[in-house]
Amino acid sequence: MTGLSVIQPGIFSLPQDSGRFGQHAVGLTTGGPLDSNAFRWANRLCGNAPEATAIEVTIGGLVLESTVQTCIALTGADIPLTINKKPAALWQSHAINPGDRIELGFATAGSRGYLAVAGGFHIDPIFNSASTVPREALGGLTQDGTALQTGQLLPCETVKDSRNCQAVPRHLVPDYGNNSALLRVVLGYQQEAFSNLQKQLFFTSQYVVTESSDRMGYRLKGSKITPSIEGILSEGICLGAIQMPADGQPIVLLNDRQTIGGYPKLGSVLSLDIGKLAQLMPGGTVRFEAISVEQAHNFLALDQHQFLNASLERSPERKVKTSLERKIKSIKP
Amino acid sequence: MSSPQQTISVAGENSLIVYFGDKPGAAIASQVAQTAQQLRESLSQVLIDLIPSYASLLVIYNPLQTDHNAVRKSIRQALSHLTDDAISESNKAQGSLVSLPVYYSTESGPDLQALADGAGLTTEQVIAIHQQTEYRVYAIGFAPGFAYLGEVDPRIAAPRLATPRQKVPRGAVAIADRQTAVYPAQSPGGWNLIGLCPQRMFDPNANPTMPVQVGDRVRFEGIDKQTFLDLGGEL
Numbered sequence: 001m002t003g004l005s006v007i008q009p010g011i012f013s014l015p016q017d018s019g020r021f022g023q024h025a026v027g028l029t030t031g032g033p034l035d036s037n038a039f040r041w042a043n044r045l046c047g048n049a050p051e052a053t054a055i056e057v058t059i060g061g062l063v064l065e066s067t068v069q070t071c072i073a074l075t076g077a078d079i080p081l082t083i084n085k086k087p088a089a090l091w092q093s094h095a096i097n098p099g100d101r102i103e104l105g106f107a108t109a110g111s112r113g114y115l116a117v118a119g120g121f122h123i124d125p126i127f128n129s130a131s132t133v134p135r136e137a138l139g140g141l142t143q144d145g146t147a148l149q150t151g152q153l154l155p156c157e158t159v160k161d162s163r164n165c166q167a168v169p170r171h172l173v174p175d176y177g178n179n180s181a182l183l184r185v186v187l188g189y190q191q192e193a194f195s196n197l198q199k200q201l202f203f204t205s206q207y208v209v210t211e212s213s214d215r216m217g218y219r220l221k222g223s224k225i226t227p228s229i230e231g232i233l234s235e236g237i238c239l240g241a242i243q244m245p246a247d248g249q250p251i252v253l254l255n256d257r258q259t260i261g262g263y264p265k266l267g268s269v270l271s272l273d274i275g276k277l278a279q280l281m282p283g284g285t286v287r288f289e290a291i292s293v294e295q296a297h298n299f300l301a302l303d304q305h306q307f308l309n310a311s312l313e314r315s316p317e318r319k320v321k322t323s324l325e326r327k328i329k330s331i332k333p
Numbered sequence: 334m335s336s337p338q339q340t341i342s343v344a345g346e347n348s349l350i351v352y353f354g355d356k357p358g359a360a361i362a363s364q365v366a367q368t369a370q371q372l373r374e375s376l377s378q379v380l381i382d383l384i385p386s387y388a389s390l391l392v393i394y395n396p397l398q399t400d401h402n403a404v405r406k407s408i409r410q411a412l413s414h415l416t417d418d419a420i421s422e423s424n425k426a427q428g429s430l431v432s433l434p435v436y437y438s439t440e441s442g443p444d445l446q447a448l449a450d451g452a453g454l455t456t457e458q459v460i461a462i463h464q465q466t467e468y469r470v471y472a473i474g475f476a477p478g479f480a481y482l483g484e485v486d487p488r489i490a491a492p493r494l495a496t497p498r499q500k501v502p503r504g505a506v507a508i509a510d511r512q513t514a515v516y517p518a519q520s521p522g523g524w525n526l527i528g529l530c531p532q533r534m535f536d537p538n539a540n541p542t543m544p545v546q547v548g549d550r551v552r553f554e555g556i557d558k559q560t561f562l563d564l565g566g567e568l
Contacts, residue, residue, distance in 0.1 A: 024382045024393075025369075026535065026542050027477045126537055136477050137518075138537070188343035189350065233357060234472055234481075236384025236391025238348040260386050260474035268345030296346035297396050304397055 002068045003155040004117065009148040010061030010104060015121060015140050018051035020129035024236070024259050031131035031139060032255050034215060035112050035275030038076035040307065041168050042116035045073035045093040052120030053130045055148070057113040060106040062148070066096045068158045070118045075168070077110025077176055077279060091173050092315050095164040110176030110279040118159035133256050135216060167315035172306070174276070179284040181276035183252075184291045184299070185242065189265035193227040194244075201225060202266065202288060207250065209277075209284040215256040217243075218277055220286065224248030227264040234262040240269035242288075252277060270296055272303055339412055341405055347381065347396045349404055350389055351412070357387035357483060362469045364415055365390050366428060366548025371411035376404065385547040386472040387481075428470070428548040433515065435506050435528040435553045436561035437463070441568065442527035448491050448508065460555060462486045463506075463527065468513060468551045478517030478535025478543050482551055485511045497523030504530045504566065506553070517543075531556075531566030 016039070019032025033039035033056055040050040055062070060079040073093045074081050081088045082103045088094050090113075096102070104113065123130040123141055132140030132147070139145055141152055148154075185203075194202070207222035225248045237243070241253045243263040252269055253261075254277075269277065270291065277286060291299075344350040351368065353361045365385045372383060372392060379399040384391040394404050437460040439445050449456045468482035475481075490511045498521060501507070505516040507524030516522060517535035530553075535543055545551060556564070 022382050024384045024391075025473060025546060027473045027475065027479055127542075138477070186343060186346050188345055188348075233355075233387040233389070234474065235350065235386045235389040236344075236348075238345040238391060238393060240345055258474060259384055260472055265344075267343075268348070270346055293343050293346060293401050297400055300346065300396050 001153060001155050002158060003121070003153045004064040004066050004068075004102070006062075006148050006150055006152045006154065007065055007101070008061060008063035009150055009152075010057055010059070010063070012058040013062050013148040014056045014058075014132040014134075015053055015123050015130055015148070015154070016056045016132060017053045017120075017125075017130045019255065020127050020131050020133070020139070023127045027259055028127060028136060028138070029133060029256050029259055030239070031129065031133040033112075033114060034255055034278035035076050035114065036271070037174065037275050038112070039114045039116075041091065041172075042073050042075040042114040043120070045075070045091070045166055045168065045312065046071055046116045046118045046120075048116060048118065048120050052116065053123050054114050054116040054121065055154070057104060057115060059111055060104045060113065062104045062115070064102045064154070066100045066102065067098055067153075068096070068156060069098060070096050070156060070159045071164055072096055072102060072115060072117050074104070074113055074115050076113040077107040079107045079113040080105035089167070089315065092167040093164060109179070111281050112275075112279055117154075117156045119157045122155040122157070135256055165315045166312040169310055169313055172310060176279050179280055181273065181280060181284070181286050183273045183277055183286055183288050184270040184296070185267045185288050186270065186293050186296050187267040187290055188293075189241065189267060190227060190229065190232060191266055193229045193264050194225065194266055195228065198225050198227065199266075199290075202250075203290055205287075207286050207288075209280045209282050209286065211282045213282065215254055217251045217253045217257060218280075220250045220252065222249070225250065225266070227266075229264055231262045232264060234260045237261050237265070238268055239271060240274055242266045242268065254278060270299060272299055341408055343401065344391060348391055348393045349401060349408065350391045351408055353388045353390070355388065357471050359469050361388050362471055362548050363428065366546075367415055368408075368411050369547070371414060372407060375407050375411060379404070384474075386474070428550050429545075430467075430550045430552065431545050432552050432554050433530050433532055433544070434556045434560070434564060435464075435530050436558055436566060437506075437528035437555050438558070440558075441529040441561070442506065444491075444494070444525040445527045448489065448525050448527060451491060452489055454488065459489050459527065462489050463508075463513070464553050464555055470545050470547050470549045470551060471512075473543070473547055476517060476520055480514060480534065480543070480545050480551075482513045483511060485513050487511065491525045493523040494525065497521055501526065502529070504532075504534075506530050529561065529566055529568070531561050531564035
């Protein structure tokens with residue numbers, strides 16, 4: 001088998017495709033990339049379908065060695081990338097030869113990087129998805145929800161006609177720099193159990209991301225929000241749902257959320273903003289802004305239009321075959 | 334016409350939630366299951382997933398292919414069919430009837446004695462009462478394959494443990510308040526354990542993955558230790 005060997009797995013690296021869908025009836029969550037925008041761009045750079053399996057690298061530290069000729073791309077958080085010890089740009093595709101060493105440092109802004117390879121990683125699906133959900137012990141390389149381990153091989157094929165030196169247009173590369181985000185919210189669920197005063201307090205307050213934030217949900221700290229009801233009959237929870245437990249501190253539920261729950265919910269964060277939230281480190285700050293469901297649909301349609309119609313740009317050459325060419329440094333977009 | 338207690342609310346950019354009432358029960362469980370079935374057919378192309386629960390149904394659709402108005406219309410149609418064909422029927426038994434074997438004992442159910450003592454019953458009485466009820470699958474969630482069954486006879490209802498266990502074994506049959514369940518996998522848990530079921534409740538390699546779905550009816554059947562072991566049970 002060919003592929004990329006895991007020399008070091010890094011802090012927390014999980015194979016993810018676009019997610020596990022249609023399995024809520026047996027209690028399975030969706031999983032999938034927290035920053036779906038960075039994920040789809042990584043795949044696009046490698047010429048893949050947008051849902052192809054890539055690696056979600058939290059914070060960094062992943063080191064791989066290739067046994068194939070292919071191309072890779074790293075998007076998402078600002079994680080220093082080197083190929084054979086030479087710095088390589090993010091949001092750009094890079095040709096890879098057998099023996100090449102791909103090293104990721106640690107994030108300086110944002111927290112989730114996405115490493116894609118041409119043709120995607122070939123990982124057997126379970127419940128129609130390769131997505132790794134540690135909480136459910138499902139998916140990933142060994143199908144049991146475990147993160148990457150030293151010595152494993154991430155299977156991928158030789159792609160000779162691989163794309164080199166293509167880059168995401170600069171104006172579409174997100175800035176993860178200031179550890180803060182504005183999150184758009186569609187009001188819904190038990191919103192009527194939140195008085196106008198409580199809603200105003202919520203939408204005018206700044207919340208801080210706490211340490212107890214993970215792929216299941218981001219727990220925030222700030223103004224206490226008190227709905228008029230304490231609990232409800234457990235009901236289905238969608239991506240981004242904002243749940244208000246008894247302590248009044250909101251939890252935004254993410255990809256690995258429980259499928260049903262009984263806390264009152266104010267509404268749900270727009271999916272386009274989930275990635276912005278999930279890129280925040282503890283201590284990062286968020287504010288919320290209410291939008292209508294019609295506005296949400298418009299934002300989604302515009303986003304899809306922009307992605308489908310954007311053209312990749314040619315970036316400065318960075319071939320890997322000769323040492324002379326290796327001296328030409330790629331420029332970080 | 335849908336009955337007035339059914340309401341449709343926005344949950345998020347791609348989700349609507351249908352509320353069927355305030356209190357769970359067999360009639361509502363049946364309505365939730367039937368509506369889910371209807372929508373699987375009528376929304377098939379644009380449907381991403383459904384989450385049926387006690388008295389609600391979350392409908393998740395693809396907002397790039399449709400919008401919430403069109404989905405609301407499909408939901409209203411499904412609810413109107415419910416009124417025409419089913420509400421009068423819904424108090425009758427619907428959903429498959431599934432029988433689950435249970436080895437009840439203080440050996441396989443470490444909380445059986447305490448539950449009996451708290452209820453002022455013998456362990457034999459607790460075991461008998463647990464088997465008398467035909468339960469309804471109200472919801473599946475918390476963990477893959479975890480089915481919430483209701484309602485437990487009030488005589489053997491018991492609150493959750495003050496300190497949850499770190500490890501509840503796979504197959505543990507448990508009671509919390511007026512709900513009962515079979516733990517589909519080893520996990521932490523605070524329910525009162527009264528026995529073990531040798532049948533897998535969640536098996537990724539089986540088809541179907543679970544022996545029950547929301548809206549089904551469940552009966553428990555007591556078996557002895559030898560039968561439990563013969564059926565593949567582990568102590």
